[in-house]
Amino acid sequence: MLDYFSMKKLLTKNCNLTAPGGDNYKWKEVETSLLCVEKGWHLIKITASAKNAKQKNSTDDDDLRMVLNGYELGKYEIPQGQEHYEGFDNASSWNGATLKGNSKTIYLFFYATQVGNNQLQFYADRNPHLESIEFYKLDTEETFSLKDLNPSNIEDVDRSGIPWMSFIFIGPQPKTFEVTASAQSGKQKSSTDGDNLKVLLNGKIIQNENSPTSDKYKNFYFSGDQLQGTQKTLTIQNKDFTSLENSVEIWYDQSPTINQINIKFSENYANLSEFSDSSSQKDLIYLSLHAFAHLMQVARKKYTAEFMRNAISQNPKNLVFEEERELAKLTRKDIKKYFT
Numbered sequence: 001m002l003d004y005f006s007m008k009k010l011l012t013k014n015c016n017l018t019a020p021g022g023d024n025y026k027w028k029e030v031e032t033s034l035l036c037v038e039k040g041w042h043l044i045k046i047t048a049s050a051k052n053a054k055q056k057n058s059t060d061d062d063d064l065r066m067v068l069n070g071y072e073l074g075k076y077e078i079p080q081g082q083e084h085y086e087g088f089d090n091a092s093s094w095n096g097a098t099l100k101g102n103s104k105t106i107y108l109f110f111y112a113t114q115v116g117n118n119q120l121q122f123y124a125d126r127n128p129h130l131e132s133i134e135f136y137k138l139d140t141e142e143t144f145s146l147k148d149l150n151p152s153n154i155e156d157v158d159r160s161g162i163p164w165m166s167f168i169f170i171g172p173q174p175k176t177f178e179v180t181a182s183a184q185s186g187k188q189k190s191s192t193d194g195d196n197l198k199v200l201l202n203g204k205i206i207q208n209e210n211s212p213t214s215d216k217y218k219n220f221y222f223s224g225d226q227l228q229g230t231q232k233t234l235t236i237q238n239k240d241f242t243s244l245e246n247s248v249e250i251w252y253d254q255s256p257t258i259n260q261i262n263i264k265f266s267e268n269y270a271n272l273s274e275f276s277d278s279s280s281q282k283d284l285i286y287l288s289l290h291a292f293a294h295l296m297q298v299a300r301k302k303y304t305a306e307f308m309r310n311a312i313s314q315n316p317k318n319l320v321f322e323e324e325r326e327l328a329k330l331t332r333k334d335i336k337k338y339f340t
Helices: 278-298 302-312 326-338
Strands: 008-018 032-036 040-049 063-068 093-095 103-112 116-125 129-137 143-149 162-170 176-182 196-201 231-237 245-253 257-264
Touching: 008 032, 032 040, 032 129, 040 063, 063 103, 278 302
Parallel strands: 103 162
Antiparallel strands: 008 129, 032 116, 040 103, 040 129, 063 093, 063 116, 143 257, 162 245, 176 231, 176 257, 196 245
16 A cells, blocks of 8 residues: 655556567657656656566566666666566566566656656567556655555465565665565465565665575565564665665565555765765765766756766776867756756
């Protein structure tokens, strides 16, 4: 259940469409324009599903990924899943190899720096299914909440789990991300397998602190064999989010319950300045410039983003821009618009 609080719904699009087929192609039919009528935090909620090759009697899975204003979501995240192919293996995508026909919902939060249209594009591999797109304006002071959630399908679940939902943040890092969940043991369910829940932060699994070396439990922060039906809370703090784009992804095994998820937002980048030693300061400079390039891309400042990415890349092109060169003019125009 979604607790809307003062969220303002701007768009609902019940797509219910299956991609036409092909190899890593732009799915033009579902490209969506999202109008931000004011600056601040916005939410795009997308639900889709994808099958694996076995379910399709094929040699290739279904996959789906997103691009917002030309920015490839999840590009710098640690890959997850069984197949690492063309960006279809991160929190911002739907990978048929791991989903096995199940639905996954992505909550994409982005901070709009200006009023205007935002283009959401999809790239598909084979025949993924897009169920719906919803678009909201959030109040920065509100707490975004989800309550009383259970997986819709618990068939064909393996030890690694099934991707269930993702939360993507483009802009200032959240103040806190808190998830409370409960899970039962196999004995309580008269089964050989208990409920489990896995949580990943920017593609890295958050380990079960009670069993950090156990092959059975270490990757499931919420383990039914340990919880025995009781609740446990995981809180991810502002300092744990370290980039302009951050993600939290949740995978399930069997039928755990998410009792509540609470997300508190911010409008500043305070933790990007909390480095002290010289090596960290170098990382901070690179991270800050990388974040600025991403922000320019999301804000549709294409030329500034390209200029910055080239400047901080490991193998930059030897570009020299004179004062009156066209790209220099366009970059200055981008920056002037952004800061006014």
